Amino acid sequence: xxxxxxSGVFLLLAGLxxxxxxxxxxxxxxxxxxxxxxxxxxxxxxxxxxxxxxLDGADLFARAPTPGAPACAxxxxxxxLRGVAAxxxxxxxxxxxxxxxxxxxxxxxxxxxxxxxxxxxxxDLLALTAYIANQSRGLPIAPPADSRLDPARATGRALFxxxxxxxxxSCAGCHDAHWGRHLGAxxxxxxxxxxxxxxxxEWQGLGSLQRRLRNCLAGMRAEPFAPDSPEAxxxxxxxxxxxxxxxxxxxxxxx
Amino acid sequence: MARALINMPKTxxxxxxxxxxxxxxxPMETGYRPGPDGRLRPRDIITEFVCHYDGAEIFRAELSxxxxxxxxxxxxxxxxxxxxxxxxxxxxxxxxxSQDVALTVT
Numbered sequence: 135x136x137x138x139x140x141s142g143v144f145l146l147l148a149g150l151x152x153x154x155x156x157x158x159x160x161x162x163x164x165x166x167x168x169x170x171x172x173x174x175x176x177x178x179x180x181x182x183x184x185x186x187x188x189l190d191g192a193d194l195f196a197r198a199p200t201p202g203a204p205a206c207a208x209x210x211x212x213x214x215l216r217g218v219a220a221x222x223x224x225x226x227x228x229x230x231x232x233x234x235x236x237x238x239x240x241x242x243x244x245x246x247x248x249x250x251x252x253x254x255x256x257x258d259l260l261a262l263t264a265y266i267a268n269q270s271r272g273l274p275i276a277p278p279a280d281s282r283l284d285p286a287r288a289t290g291r292a293l294f295x296x297x298x299x300x301x302x303x304s305c306a307g308c309h310d311a312h313w314g315r316h317l318g319a320x321x322x323x324x325x326x327x328x329x330x331x332x333x334x335x336e337w338q339g340l341g342s343l344q345r346r347l348r349n350c351l352a353g354m355r356a357e358p359f360a361p362d363s364p365e366a367x368x369x370x371x372x373x374x375x376x377x378x379x380x381x382x383x384x385x386x387x388x389x
Numbered sequence: 390m391a392r393a394l395i396n397m398p399k400t401x402x403x404x405x406x407x408x409x410x411x412x413x414x415x416p417m418e419t420g421y422r423p424g425p426d427g428r429l430r431p432r433d434i435i436t437e438f439v440c441h442y443d444g445a446e447i448f449r450a451e452l453s454x455x456x457x458x459x460x461x462x463x464x465x466x467x468x469x470x471x472x473x474x475x476x477x478x479x480x481x482x483x484x485x486x487s488q489d490v491a492l493t494v495t
Contacts, residue, residue, distance in 0.1 A: 180396035183459040186414040189392055338417070338458035 155376065156310055156324055163380050164323035164388060167314070172335070176387035184264060184333040184385025187257070187340045191265025194258055199249040206262075209246065219267035220275050220382050223371050225282045232286050232367050236263050236342065254361045260340050264331045267384035274379035275328055283371060286364070290372025293365060299356025308350075320389070325350075326377040327370060329386025336389065343370060391415055393488055395476060400493040401468035409440070409448075410463045413478055413486075419454040435480035438462055442492075443472035452480070468494045 222235040240251035252259035309325030330343040344361040359366040393413040420432025440448040479485040
């Protein structure tokens with residue numbers, strides 16, 4: 135987000151009363167607000183640059199991380215992970231906490247492959263995540279009805295609605311109360327996580343939901359949450375609940 | 390090797406126009422952007438793309454630092470005879486990559 139262009143709008147939006155959560159039938163993917171050219175790019179697997187990462191992910195999935203260690207494909211049949219991305223973050227028994235899809239992949243690396251976790255936002259983790267999430271493309275987001283996730287979801291919702299950062303601005307102030315309007319030249323989307331990891335033209339690359347949240351938090355002059363921190367996962371949990379039942383679009387394209 | 394996606398028909402009637410779409414994974418670093426240490430990142434771009442149809446050049450593009458990352462190029466050609474289309478991208482730091490796709494003309 136472009137800082138200076140935002141400041142006028144911040145003044146305008148500051149001090150808004152708490153916004154209402156968007157009702158089910160009014161939920162819209164960020165895709166719907168994009169220019170027709172960008173939508174066409176997302177829809178065509180030959181033009182969607184995110185597919186380059188999906189194909190890299192398929193290779194990584196089939197390859198042993200180190201000689202002698204099992205490949206992901208040794209334990210998970212190709213295609214068997216369809217639907218998984220639609221219901222993450224999810225509870226991990228052993229860790230006794232919610233983990234997002236990237237965190238889940240890294241747990242398999244450390245637990246089942248004896249390998250080091252892959253760095254967040256690195257090409258390999260993005261590729262594996264995109265490959266797995268792409269298998270859920272078209273499926274509705276379906277957060278698990280697991281009461282162990284409830285406290286984190288409540289935390290996520292509170293974070294979403296609370297003023298944050300130096301500008302005392304809330305996520306809800308933009309994404310619940312002002313979606314469909316513009317922030318400078320950019321249309322304000324409802325702020326759904328259904329396309330990640332996605333190819334952002336501004337990034338000229340694929341990025342995770344956490345990277346997107348860092349952009350919004352920086353625009354709010356707020357301290358970004360570290361990926362895999364309890365706050366980041368809580369926010370992701372609430373965003374998934376708030377987005378259901380929009381379909382998974384990975385790899386989406388966004389301006 | 391950089392990953393490239395080439396989409397074109399495998400077969401085409403003689404004399405028909407076919408559409409070819411190519412997408413390649415490349416950062417297209419402009420040479421004008423500072424890195425995390427404040428210094429300019431050195432330029433690293435694809436400078437040229439060429440397509441040969443059975444050895445004859447049918448399409449060429451020169452790319453500049455203003456081109457987006459992961460360049461996507463589409464063009465058309467006339468299906469004349471069964472043969473091989475060779476796609477070659479080349480650029481900075483010795484980057485060079487070729488990929489062949491067979492076309493059957495009926």
